[in-house]
Each structure stands twice: as structure tokens, then as C-alpha cells.
Amino acid sequence: MAFSYALLLGAFFLALLQCGIPLASLYYQRLKWLKWVKPLSWSQFILVALAIISLAYVFLGNDFSFAYVAQNSNSNLPWFYRVCAVWGGHEGSILLWVFILNLWTVAVIVLELSMELALLARVVAVLGFISAGFLLFLLTLSDPFSLATQSVMDGRDLNPLLQDPGLIIHPPLLYMGYVGFSVSFAFAVAALLSGRFDKQWASWMRPWTLAAWCFLTWGIVSGSWWAYRVLGWGGWWFWDPVENASLLPWLAGTALIHSLLVVEKQELLKTWVILLAILTFALSLIGTFIVRSGILISVHAFAVDPWRGVFMLCLLVVLIGTALCIYAFKIQNLKRPIVHVSFFSRTALLIMNNILLSVVIFTVLLGTLYPLIIEVLGFGKLSVGAPYFNIVFTPFAILLLFFMGLSYLIPWKQNVCADVFKKIINILLSSFSLSFVLIILFSKEMQWQVLIGLGLALWIIINTLQLLIASFKKKLSLKNIFKTQGAMLIAHLGVAILAIGIILSSYYSLERNVRMSIGDNVSLAGYHFKLLQVYALQGQNYTGAVANIQVNHQSNHFLRPQLRYYPITDVMISKPAIAMGVWRDLYVSLAEPVGKQTWTLRFYYKPFVRWIWMGGLCMILGGLWAILSRHNKRNKY
């Protein structure tokens, strides 16, 4: 459609102007030109929004004369999946990327009122530069509006794995996170260009980083929730290259939020924070690149034309290369106060957190790219799987949990007294003995891994309680504590909950693979399952079978796992049935028919698995709390 293409072309030129005008006006000292910055960003946003709406419109209207629609939709697809099919393929997801980038840009100019226009202009210019790069990509190699070469009666349908409510929100959330880090990146580059990076600048930058981090966390949580419900294996994390691609910017973003706090409090670590902001966005771009170029084989693999990979790599070099060049030349201009950091202070702990997270980032990145490196160096083909990641990740996770708990007990600047050491040992001992008692009470076997993991999670929880009790004794109001420390308390509690979920569900899960005929019984972890019937199933764009399974005799509790066949894409998918619970999930999936009236079924008993996502949500709440409490504080100035 020439009209939509023109919209994108217009947006591209506006993006160029959005980048060029602020930089030129500051360089030539024509500050009058700055009044164009906001209208330019707004009009670019409107054009991109119209483009994505028109794409959604042709999907809703089943217009298969567009190649992209024909490849990712079908007239039998329910309407909400047709809307989501907008980002079901490569072209549309790049368009979504650009749209979200514009959304963030507009959010920055609307919400960042406390910043002078001259400072804001550089940030907007960097965002315009990124936007221009991606719009060029849309216009040249991934035009979502190109017409189909041959006319087709009906489309090829959306990938059935993507036809799930979890996947409706997953990509936009993930992109909100990825692209959100472009704002931190823009702030960092603008700081380098202006030579100013102080407490004030860090306090402008932190809420944006937090917002992006919250979205990314939400995206990862929803992705893992989707994998659990759809892939039919009861797994929630696979260390798949695409998952790692989202975890890497998350880890870097986590380090960034924590180190920005140090800049805000003490103006330390400035050069590191700038580098970290660039690294976070670079990892987001590499993430997009890995997913979209099909360079690493994964369950999410998207086959694409090689020029797209080349273009995205060039974009990575131009964006990050430019930023790092500016970094190399300008970083000496930043003023750095010489401050002595005492060994036992919260600042030291935050530096420790950054070191640990950086090492984790390096090992995950190495593991993800290792197959590629080995192949390029000519040592053959291999793959790096979950065992590697579990082994390298665990020790760092243990250290991170330990230091996280420690941070409750240690004040910001001054050295600690002997009193605190006694407290640390007391709490550590009590949390590990509590962990020991709990394991003895509820399980037959004692595994030292569980003892350590559960102990450390309890160490965080007990520290939280201890802090609350201590503040009560000092007659501090609950409101006050939550205002100053609420975000940390909630988010770290989320980490403890997540840790409990991961440890208990991985060590105490039970599963059974059975062949069953109608009327057969099976028992697992004290639950009885009876296969009552198997019905035929007819959906809008699939056919299949659904089993009716009774849980515990004579109860009204039924589980109905489905096996679906999507004829258009010729794919079989098992939709598991899950009985959710706070303490355990029962998970049944219908695998395949073995003969007449005989089926293979998989039963899983997964204790505490729900805590994984609850912990994730808790972390998001913590992040939101941090943004909101910042906002309140700022209004007070």
C-alpha cells in the first residue's frame, strides 16, 4: 500500500530532522530552533502510529494481497489473533519496535518537565537517530506493506504456538523493555555529549531505566508463563538463545538500576554507569538481532533473508560503535570526585552486585555465542545447553542472594561495628536452621542444594522482617519505611520468593509418563487421576481431541488437556490442563494417541512452581514502587 509506505517514509525524514535539528541548534548556538524538537517527535509518532493501525486494519480485513498478511494470518483465525498477527512475523515486529520507540520518545517529552529543553534536546536527538536507523530498515529490507507476488485465496495462518493469550502481550512487553533501555542509552550519550553527569542527571535517568526494567521483567515473566502453559513439558525456562537474549539486557538493566543509585547518592561509578547504560542497550540490540536473524537455532527460530541480518549488524555497529567512540573521547571530561569507599558499606555491596552481575552477563553471553564462536573458528558444531548455564549461574546466584540479605544490615557510608557482625551470624544461623527444620518436616530426603537455596531465601525474608521490627521499635511509622525503603523491600522479597519457587519446583517435582485407556487410573504424589473419556474437539481453525480426567475419586474436580491439530500449518500442539495452587500445580498433557482408545499422557506434580511468577510480579511491583516514590519526592522539590 503506497499510502502506508509514504507514512513510514515521512516518519523516516522526521526522525532525521529530530536527530539533526537539536544537535545543529546546540552546535551553532541557535536555541530558537529547539522549539521544533517536540512537534517533530509528536508528528513522527503520529505517522508511525497510523502505519501500525493501517497494518492492523488490513489484518482485520483479511486482505491477502499483502504478502505479510498472507504469510501470518488466515481468514479462519479469530479476530484478536489477527490483530496480534501484526507482530507475528519479522516485518511487523520491527514496525512494533519503531512504534514503541516513538511511544517512549513521546513519553520522555511529555513527562520530563523538570528538564530544560536544551538538555532534553540531546536525549531526543539520540532517540531520533535510533528511530531513523530502524525506519530505514523497515523501508528497505522489511517492508510490511509489500504486495504478494501471486494472489492467494487464503493466508498461511499464524504459527499455532503463537496462538495463545500469553503471546498476545509477550512481544509488546518484551519490546517495551528492550526499547525502553534506548532512553537510558540516550540519557547516557547525551550526558557524554554535554559533559555533565551528576546526581541530578542520574535522578532523571533512573525512573526511565526502572520503567524499562519493569516492562522487561514483565515480558520475561509472561514469556516463561507462556512456555510453561503451551510447550507441554512443564518447563518454564529453557536457556534457549532467544530467552538468553532477553535475560542479558535484564541482568545489565538490573546492574544499571543499582549503580545509578550509587551515582545519585555519592556521585561514584560515573564512567561505569555510562558504559553500563550503553551495554544494556547494546545487549537489547543484540537480542533483537539474535531473534530476528536466525543466527542461532532455537525453538523460536525465524527463517529470514540474510541481508536483514547484515543490515541489523550494521545498525548495531553504527549505534553502539558511535556511542562507544563518544565514550572513548569524552569520558575524561566528566568530573570525578575522589571518595574513599569503606569496605563494609552499602556502596561497597552495590559495587559487589555490579561485579557479580557483570560476570553473570559475561558467562551467559559466552554460553549463548559459544556455538557460533566455535563454528567460526572452525572447530565444528556444538550446542551449549541448560547444564552449562545451571552450573555457571548457581554460584553467582548464591553470592547475589547472600549479599542481598547483607544489604539490609549495613548502612550506606560508615563502617560497621562489631555489633552488626554478631547480628549477621545470628540471622544467618537462624535462617539455615529454619530451612533445615522445614525440609525435615515436609520431605523425606535432605538435599544440601535445597538446604542452601532455601536457607538463603529465608535469610532475605528474615532480614526484611528484622528491619521492619527494628523500625517499629524506633517508633518509625510503617508509611515512612515504605517511602524510603519500600521499593527495595518489595523487589528483594520478590527475589526470595522466586528463589524458593525455583529451588523447590526443580528438586521436588514429580512426573509420570503413562499409556492410558478409558477408565484407567494413575496416581502421583498422593493424587489419583482417572481417564473418563476422550472427546473430539472442533475449534475455529483447528481440530483435535480433549481428555476428561477426574482428580481424586468422586470429586468434582476435572482436568481437560487438549491435543490440537492445525491443518493449515500442519502442526500438532498439546494444550496441557493445569490445576493451579499456591503450594503445588497439577499439570497434565495429552501427548499422542497410541491406538484405538489408548493415549499417552504426561502427569506432573510441581510444588511451589507458581512462586516463580509471583516472585517476578513482586519484583515488578518493587520497580513500580521505586518509580512512584521517586515521583513523589521530585514533586516535593
Next chain:
Amino acid sequence: MRYIFPLITLFIIVYFLWQGLAKDPSLLPSPLINQAVPEFSANDLLKKSTRLRKKIFLQHWTLLVVWSSWCVTCSKEQSFLLSLQKHHIITIYGLNYRDDLRHAQLWLRQQGNPFQKIIFDPQGMLAIDLGVYGVPESYLIDPQGIIRYKQIGLLTANVWTQQMAILINQSNKILNHTYEG
């Protein structure tokens, strides 16, 4: 000076990603390379009455192309296959994979038919034995019925001249050499 290290790191990572792009991840070494084509018996897509067996691959080099009417990329290699057939460069057989008989026949009428024989495999049984990964896919089979090369994805003129044609030439040379010796 130390502030240049991030830039150097970036270029190292980009170097590997760049090289990785050139390597096609779909170039999985097939376990069937240098193995004989498995025994099979299947219908011909166009002549219902004839049964096709493994022996159709003997006595000459064959290009076996796996295709389907629902496969969009398949039509992109059709003109190249037609030109191969027109110049009698090699015998081309088709393997029609998981397809509907009428759709497949209609597709051939629209796109042209470069195939001498087409194995009709609606259930994908032979495809499983061959280890078909997806459509389109092409196998180069030598006169002894041994698979010598497998191309996953589009068969382009480049792949033909740089991989398959060279393989045929080399093998023929060795053969001629042994006869002369």
C-alpha cells in the same frame, strides 16, 4: 587509553556475529550423506498406476527435490529447475511432501513441471526416512543410489555450480580415471 576497550570488545563480538551470518545454521550435516537412499515404494503423483521404487535412482545422477504446493518458497526455485531440465543437465525427480493430490497437480500446471517422475508422499513417510527437515530441500544422488549432497532451503544457481556440479565432475573424473587405469 583504557576507554577504548569497550569499542574493541564490540568489534570482536560483531566479527563473530558477522562470520556467523555467513555460516548458515541450517547447514546441518545430514546423517544420510554418503548413505544409500532407503528402500521405498510409493505412488507416482501423475501416473496413478505406477509404483516407484528405489531402483529409479540407479544408472544416472539424480536431483531429488522435496516440494509442496503449500510451500511458498518452493515456487522461487522452480524457474531454475525448469532451466536445468530444459538443457538436460541432470535428471530431476520430485518428492511431493504432505500434500493434497489435486492441489499438487494444479500447482504443477501453474508453475511448470521440471520433474521426470514425482514421488507422491502424502503422509511424509519417505520424507521421514530421508530426514527431511522442511520444504524445499534437495538431494543429489549418484548413479549408485547414494546421497552425496543435501541442500536445506532454496536451491539456487550458486549452490548448484559451487557444490553439486563440482561434486558430479569430481566423481566422474575419478570414475573415468579408474576405467582408464
